[in-house]
Amino acid sequence: MSGLNDELWIKERYEQVCRKNPAEYALISLKIKRFRIFNRLFGREAGDWLVGQVYEAIRTWIGEDEYVAHIQLGYFNLLVHMPEDYEEIFQYIIKLNARIRDWPYGDEYGKVYSGMGVYRLTDQPKDFYTAQYNADICRVESPESVLRNSHFEVYGETHHDTNLGSYNMEQNIRPAMDHGDIKLYLQPKVDLKTGEVTQAEALVRWIDPKKGLIPVSDFLPELEKNGLIGDLDLFLFERVCKNIRRWLELYGKKIRISVNLSSDMFNYRYFLKEYAAVYEKYPCPKDCIEFELLESIVLNQVDQVQNVVGQLKNFGFSCSLDDFGSGYSSFSVLTNTDLVSLKIDRSLFQNESDPRERVLVRHILESAKELGLKTVAEGVETRGYVEYLKSLGCDYIQGYVFYRPMPVEEFEERFLKNGERAQV
Known part of the structure; x- marks a missing residue:
């Protein structure tokens, strides 16, 4: 999996964005669902290959001045332009999910589903790790979402941090x-x-x-x-x-x-x-x-x-x-x-x-x-x-x-x- 951007890299991009136009962006916490099961069924090498494929699906889809990094295992952070309107956010996530789900992984592996948490930045953005936590906390699977294929929540709109x-x-x-x-x-x-x-x-x-x-x-x-x-x-x-x-x-x-x-x-x-x-x-x-x-x-x-x-x-x-x-x-x-x-x-x-x-x-x-x-x-x-x-x-x-x-x-x-x- 060499060549994939990492957490330190996305943190630097995040800080650059925060110095310019943070309110236009959102940090997305994305995790491949049932990734550990995939590793057990097909082996670690296949798991590494899948991570690379998902990364490539995202990298070739996001636009200019948007970023993706692999954090660990089947977990990614995306820093992307994001509208304020919830309906537009919803449509954006639908398209992103389809890109990952339908990427040509091959008949052996089928479709790949993901859980996503969206944290929109503001004019006075939080530090990177707080923003990452906020995205993570609404991405984490709830009892209702664990059995669904793909799911997402938006921090402050569909999810509120009771922790x-x-x-x-x-x-x-x-x-x-x-x-x-x-x-x-x-x-x-x-x-x-x-x-x-x-x-x-x-x-x-x-x-x-x-x-x-x-x-x-x-x-x-x-x-x-x-x-x-x-x-x-x-x-x-x-x-x-x-x-x-x-x-x-x-x-x-x-x-x-x-x-x-x-x-x-x-x-x-x-x-x-x-x-x-x-x-x-x-x-x-x-x-x-x-x-x-x-x-x-x-x-x-x-x-x-x-x-x-x-x-x-x-x-x-x-x-x-x-x-x-x-x-x-x-x-x-x-x-x-x-x-x-x-x-x-x-x-x-x-x-x-x-x-x-x-x-x-x-x-x-x-x-x-x-x-x-x-x-x-x-x-x-x-x-x-x-x-x-x-x-x-x-x-x-x-x-x-x-x-x-x-x-x-x-x-x-x-x-x-x-x-x-x-x-x-």
Whole structure:
């Protein structure tokens, strides 16, 4: 493959362009799809030959003041004139792809497909390696594109770099915990017989000093993707234990708080060891702590549910099934594990005049009662549903009809100091 331009060469061309008219250009990251498989099937020499052929197909197609370089294996960088209009970019890539795909490689090898990432330069272009990264990141095959023949994405248009957000999240979440920006919030669970609040669910809020409240949807999915959700789980659990213990000492009252067990912790073999270590630092009555398992996590994992619930029960904690009815509810989980309560998903309380919703809710509550499970209706917002749930013997309601999530300090003031009750 001697004679092919390399990365240093294309970097020099890139810097020349940036000094003159960068906004007219784009850097394209191009990779021959399934190139490693080709090498295994036909051998390294054939692979080298293919790289040379693809290079030649591109070199003889691009115009004046446009450049191509072989970076490594089946990976190339192109520096070419590129319009701003997406439709024109699309047509350009179609023609480039056809040139590579239909180059006469011979009957033995057939057509060659490629993945491409396009990064348009601006009047104030990034350095070469940043531009190369931007092109690479939208060229990399997604689960949807891996089985397609050729594919391409345009940076900033059809592709947005979520990795930058993930990186920032990793850098910011721990300082936010240390500085007290990550806060424990509690949403009360109202006893439908008495109106008392002796239970709540632990929730998280991120209140940045400059940005204000950061939506949960902006950071929780990222923490789940990058593996930091377990750190957040333990952080909140520590604060739950601290407050339960403090309230018992100050007011002589036991508050039962449920905490969510993320999928990372649910599938982590030694999860209980992590929670036990936190608990031993701030011991409190174990019957005041309940772990909520999301229905979406436990579905079709009865053995793992039995294992997790069994470990928690043996330690002294209890478990409930959260979001029941949100998807394909697994009744086998209810009949084969030692759960103590069932939380009915908010999706079943959207339209109180819909008789179908009422039928489903009634049957779920009747089944739970016969199985000896306590029941919590989550996301209830209307008085009509409060009355209906009372008539069916539902135990608790957790919803805006009574209380929104609130800071720990407000919860303490209203329900421990003042003994506030909801009007049920």
